[in-house]
Amino acid sequence: MKGWDAIIIGGGIIGLSTGYYLAKKGKRVLILEKRELGAGSTSRCIGGIRQQFSTPGSIKLAMKSVELFSKMEGEFGFSVEFVQTGYLFLVFTEKQKEKFLQVMELQRSLGLEVYFLDGKEVKELVPGIETEELLGGVYSPKDGQAYPFAVLRGMAEGICKRGLVKRRTRVVEILSRGGEVKGVLTSNGERFYAPVVVNAAGPWAKEVGIMAGVKLPLEPERHEAFITSRLPYRAIPMIVDYRPDGGYFQQRPNGQIIGCYTPKPRIPGARVDSSFEFLREMSYRIVRVIPWLKEGLVLRQWAGAYTMTPDGSPIVDETELQGFYVAAGMSGHGFMFGPAVGWALAEKIAGGKWPLPMEEFSLRREFSSEEALK
Numbered sequence: 546m547k548g549w550d551a552i553i554i555g556g557g558i559i560g561l562s563t564g565y566y567l568a569k570k571g572k573r574v575l576i577l578e579k580r581e582l583g584a585g586s587t588s589r590c591i592g593g594i595r596q597q598f599s600t601p602g603s604i605k606l607a608m609k610s611v612e613l614f615s616k617m618e619g620e621f622g623f624s625v626e627f628v629q630t631g632y633l634f635l636v637f638t639e640k641q642k643e644k645f646l647q648v649m650e651l652q653r654s655l656g657l658e659v660y661f662l663d664g665k666e667v668k669e670l671v672p673g674i675e676t677e678e679l680l681g682g683v684y685s686p687k688d689g690q691a692y693p694f695a696v697l698r699g700m701a702e703g704i705c706k707r708g709l710v711k712r713r714t715r716v717v718e719i720l721s722r723g724g725e726v727k728g729v730l731t732s733n734g735e736r737f738y739a740p741v742v743v744n745a746a747g748p749w750a751k752e753v754g755i756m757a758g759v760k761l762p763l764e765p766e767r768h769e770a771f772i773t774s775r776l777p778y779r780a781i782p783m784i785v786d787y788r789p790d791g792g793y794f795q796q797r798p799n800g801q802i803i804g805c806y807t808p809k810p811r812i813p814g815a816r817v818d819s820s821f822e823f824l825r826e827m828s829y830r831i832v833r834v835i836p837w838l839k840e841g842l843v844l845r846q847w848a849g850a851y852t853m854t855p856d857g858s859p860i861v862d863e864t865e866l867q868g869f870y871v872a873a874g875m876s877g878h879g880f881m882f883g884p885a886v887g888w889a890l891a892e893k894i895a896g897g898k899w900p901l902p903m904e905e906f907s908l909r910r911e912f913s914s915e916e917a918l919k
């Protein structure tokens with residue numbers, strides 16, 4: 546029997562980030578991961594980091610994450626391949642342009658550097674991009690990418706200085722008494738105790754919520770990705786093509802192209818099977834935007850889960866069971882939000898106050914609005 550300051554369920558970016566920032570505050574943290582670190586969604590993501598969102602809470606959260614990503618190399622002692630190659634949202638219609646310009650106003654008012662580029666400027670930024678149907682693009686140069694495996698490693702090492710990361714340990718029960726969380730029971734029959742338990746179980750967070758009697762509006766869905774062989778490095782930003790048959794892709798610092806698209810209709814479940822349709826479609830979609838990418842060979846494809854909430858924004862909150870927190874429902878943004886979510890939770894758990902406005906992520910919100918830049 547052991548006492549901890551906090552127990553965190555899940556060794557993905559959200560769980561490790563929360564543990565890392567708690568450990569930096571001197572807290573003794575226990576991470577329980579049923580498989581391996583990153584084995585859920587985090588190792589399956591494509592590493593994109595953007596700040597261009599449409600609501601103040603998400604913009605501020607993402608800006609804080611960028612600040613934290615930029616400090617990681619210094620804190621961890623090795624590179625997490627954080628590069629600010631930007632995000633470029635392609636604009637094809639006047640209606641889209643109008644909507645982006647509106648959102649840009651909000652983003653700028655919060656201090657985000659973001660520009661509308663015309664077709665010629667887009668071409669200068671992305672050599673060889675097809676601009677015939679394009680009105681322009683919305684570009685934020687400080688967005689970027691990082692290498693998820695390196696980020697997880699740095700955070701896990703940080704946690705282990707004060708706490709413990711237990712792999713292959715599944716939580717099967719949340720222990721509580723008198724409306725307060727007390728600890729957890731694992732599949733090997735061990736009990737661990739702490740006044741704080743964080744549900745950072747990603748696609749399985751709904752099930753973990755049920756263990757605590759907490760209902761969470763979360764549904765995972767399958768998303769696929771692929772990566773190509775190395776191509777000449779042209780610092781291609783994350784290109785976001787919002788057309789119904791669009792997608793998003795970027796160039797990694799080693800020249801590879803990595804990308805995804807959102808399937809229509811959506812494919813429910815925490816599934817990791819891959820499809821031939823994705824392989825064919827994704828290849829077609831990136832070459833349509835930048836024809837010279839046809840020189841690349843697809844090296845690998847895979848799939849993982851986005852965990853969705855009804856409004857597309859995360860849930861980061863304490864639940865009705867005192868001391869039992871949830872940080873889940875990250876959609877396609879958990880990697881980029883991860884550092885700031887973990888940092889904010891650590892501040893709240895250790896100091897009792899949210900350091901950022903978090904109402905947008907409340908479990909008690911109505912879930913009636915929708916993130917426009919999903």
Ligand SMILES: Cc1cc2nc3c(=O)[nH]c(=O)nc-3n(C[C@H](O)[C@H](O)[C@H](O)COP(=O)(O)OP(=O)(O)OC[C@H]3O[C@@H](n4cnc5c(N)ncnc54)[C@H](O)[C@@H]3O)c2cc1C
Pocket residue numbers: 554555556557558559560577578579580581582583584585586587588589590591592593594714715716717745746747748749750753768769770805848849850851852872873874875876877878879880881882
């Ligand atoms: C193809 C693809 C591309 C993506 N691209 C991006 C991107 O570019 N940028 C971005 O920000 N996001 C991206 N995402 C989304 C991102 O991967 C997720 O939002 C993020 O990884 C969620 O992190 P998490 O820690 O909440 O969940 P996870 O990484 O899934 O971690 C949860 C962990 O909890 C563990 N667990 C579950 N139940 C239990 C239990 N009972 N006991 C113990 N452990 C348990 C699981 O094994 C898992 O390891 C992408 C996702 C996919 C699939």
